[in-house]
Amino acid sequence: MTKDPMDVTSSPHPSSRPRRAVDSGPWPAPIASEPLHATVVVPGSKSETNRALVLAALADGPSRIVGGLDARDTRLMRDGLRALGVVIDETADGWTVTPPQQLAAASASVDCGLAGTVMRFLPPLAALGPGAIRFHGDDQANDRPMGPLLDALYDMGADVTVDANTLPFTVTGRADLPGGRIRVDSSTSSQYLSGLLLIGARCGRGLDIEHVGATLPSRPHIDMTVAMLRERGVRIDDTQPNRWIVSPGAIAARDIVIEPDLSNAAPFLAAAAITGGEVTVPNWPISTNQPGDRIRSILTEFGARVILTDGALTVTGTGVLHGVDLDLTDVSELTPVVAAVAAVAREATHIRGVAHIRGHETDRLAALEAELNGLGSSTKQTADGLVVHPRVLHGGDWRTYADHRMAHAGALLGLLVDDITLDDIGCTSKTMPEFPILWTQMIADSDEWSDRRIAAEQAEETRNDQVTPDGSAH
Ligand SMILES: O=C(O)C1=C[C@@H](OP(=O)(O)O)[C@@H](O)[C@H](O)C1
Numbered sequence: 262m263t264k265d266p267m268d269v270t271s272s273p274h275p276s277s278r279p280r281r282a283v284d285s286g287p288w289p290a291p292i293a294s295e296p297l298h299a300t301v302v303v304p305g306s307k308s309e310t311n312r313a314l315v316l317a318a319l320a321d322g323p324s325r326i327v328g329g330l331d332a333r334d335t336r337l338m339r340d341g342l343r344a345l346g347v348v349i350d351e352t353a354d355g356w357t358v359t360p361p362q363q364l365a366a367a368s369a370s371v372d373c374g375l376a377g378t379v380m381r382f383l384p385p386l387a388a389l390g391p392g393a394i395r396f397h398g399d400d401q402a403n404d405r406p407m408g409p410l411l412d413a414l415y416d417m418g419a420d421v422t423v424d425a426n427t428l429p430f431t432v433t434g435r436a437d438l439p440g441g442r443i444r445v446d447s448s449t450s451s452q453y454l455s456g457l458l459l460i461g462a463r464c465g466r467g468l469d470i471e472h473v474g475a476t477l478p479s480r481p482h483i484d485m486t487v488a489m490l491r492e493r494g495v496r497i498d499d500t501q502p503n504r505w506i507v508s509p510g511a512i513a514a515r516d517i518v519i520e521p522d523l524s525n526a527a528p529f530l531a532a533a534a535i536t537g538g539e540v541t542v543p544n545w546p547i548s549t550n551q552p553g554d555r556i557r558s559i560l561t562e563f564g565a566r567v568i569l570t571d572g573a574l575t576v577t578g579t580g581v582l583h584g585v586d587l588d589l590t591d592v593s594e595l596t597p598v599v600a601a602v603a604a605v606a607r608e609a610t611h612i613r614g615v616a617h618i619r620g621h622e623t624d625r626l627a628a629l630e631a632e633l634n635g636l637g638s639s640t641k642q643t644a645d646g647l648v649v650h651p652r653v654l655h656g657g658d659w660r661t662y663a664d665h666r667m668a669h670a671g672a673l674l675g676l677l678v679d680d681i682t683l684d685d686i687g688c689t690s691k692t693m694p695e696f697p698i699l700w701t702q703m704i705a706d707s708d709e710w711s712d713r714r715i716a717a718e719q720a721e722e723t724r725n726d727q728v729t730p731d732g733s734a735h
């Protein structure tokens with residue numbers, strides 16, 4: 262059953278539903294009995310944190326990282342860098358990263374978990390040292406594409422031992438890696454280009470990379486890599502289409518404060534849009550390289566009101582959700598949340614340009630089709646996206662496939678549809694371990710907001726009752 266977001270009568274009050282402080286295992290998604298009203302502070306950006314860590318490891322001195330994301334993907338990055346010889350000192354105020362004299366000086370093993378940024382950013386660092394570095398990860402990570410990056414590292418002079426062009430593999434590099442001219446097909450992930458660009462300045466001849474595939478996803482993530490390198494003094498000529506020429510030279514150490522993760526803010530903001538409520542995320546950057554910023558225009562297209570003032574982003578649901586036609590090539594990581602919003606919109610939605618997300622944490626197109634249809638939706642995969650036809654939804658199991666963003670999508674639908682249970686909320690620890698707490702807190706804050714509003718209305722009525730028709734008080 263899809264609940265009318267404006268109908269506050271038929272569902273139990275969330276506080277009357279069992280609320281467990283779980284962080285793994287099955288999770289009954291809490292329903293929103295009222296339009297949500299809350300402020301949610303979102304933790305640091307995964308993409309910015311992991312780039313900052315890698316750049317600090319490659320820099321010419323120690324760097325401080327403040328507000329870095331503490332989640333599985335960034336823990337794996339920190340541990341992976343330590344395996345390559347980097348010293349990372351973590352305190353409550355931030356992290357101090359001290360690069361070694363020689364990266365990957367000795368043989369080591371790096372666990373990539375399911376983190377694309379770890380499996381695509383650290384092998385290039387391993388190519389800068391003589392140690393044999395063994396990369397492995399979760400079973401599901403062995404399905405993620407790696408071939409173009411491994412071929413590029415081989416072309417650049419590293420030794421790569423691999424069975425099936427995926428994890429696991431071993432990279433043995435050299436301290437004097439020459440670099441030079443390479444061609445890479447990055448149509449299956451922008452992360453190959455980012456990983457290579459990150460080490461370009463440290464190669465003897467720099468790096469001249471040309472992307473040769475038909476499509477290039479996540480261009481803002483490549484721009485983020487280029488911008489963060491330039492902030493550290495690296496010279497990059499990107500004036501030719503699909504070509505980046507990185508001059509050899511030092512990468513300057515730099516302290517950084519990490520922005521909130523705008524893609525992880527998306528489910529909370531979408532919650533306001535679909536329940537007809539209002540959610541604010543503070544510390545929204547005025548200008549950013551994070552593609553997740555696109556959530557502002559996406560929710561506006563769906564029909565929500567979106568306002569950025571004084572560094573806070575507020576989304577207000579208007580009670581209307583249109584079907585939309587979206588090309589998400591640049592911001593494919595928003596697809597699961599967008600598909601969930603589309604499933605409760607008024608008209609059909611087309612999502613295009615995201616064929617490569619079949620190689621994300623799971624095949625997201627297949628997963629979204631299966632899980633949305635399992636709740637009664639009519640969703641179909643296309644060659645490069647999804648068509649979502651809204652239907653009246655019913656409760657049921659929502660499989661997450663170890664994918665944090667599938668969990669966000671299931672939680673969103675659970676706000677409006679009774680009895681949706683996610684099979685494992687633990688997967689949200691990949692980029693936001695506090696997701697279940699923040700989500701239930703958002704609902705609890707909304708209940709308090711609505712209690713305060715009712716109390717204010719009652720007080721107002723009492724005041725009015727106490728005033729006689731001639732305006733004098735009883
Ligand atoms: O470089 C990055 O930080 C990322 C790039 C993108 O990867 P793809 O280009 O593989 O989609 C994005 O989806 C991922 O979440 C993070």
Ligand SMILES: C=C(OP(=O)(O)O)C(=O)O
Nearest residue numbers: 375376377378594621622
């Ligand atoms: C695709 C994603 O992650 P990864 O960095 O593992 O590729 C994602 O977070 O949506």
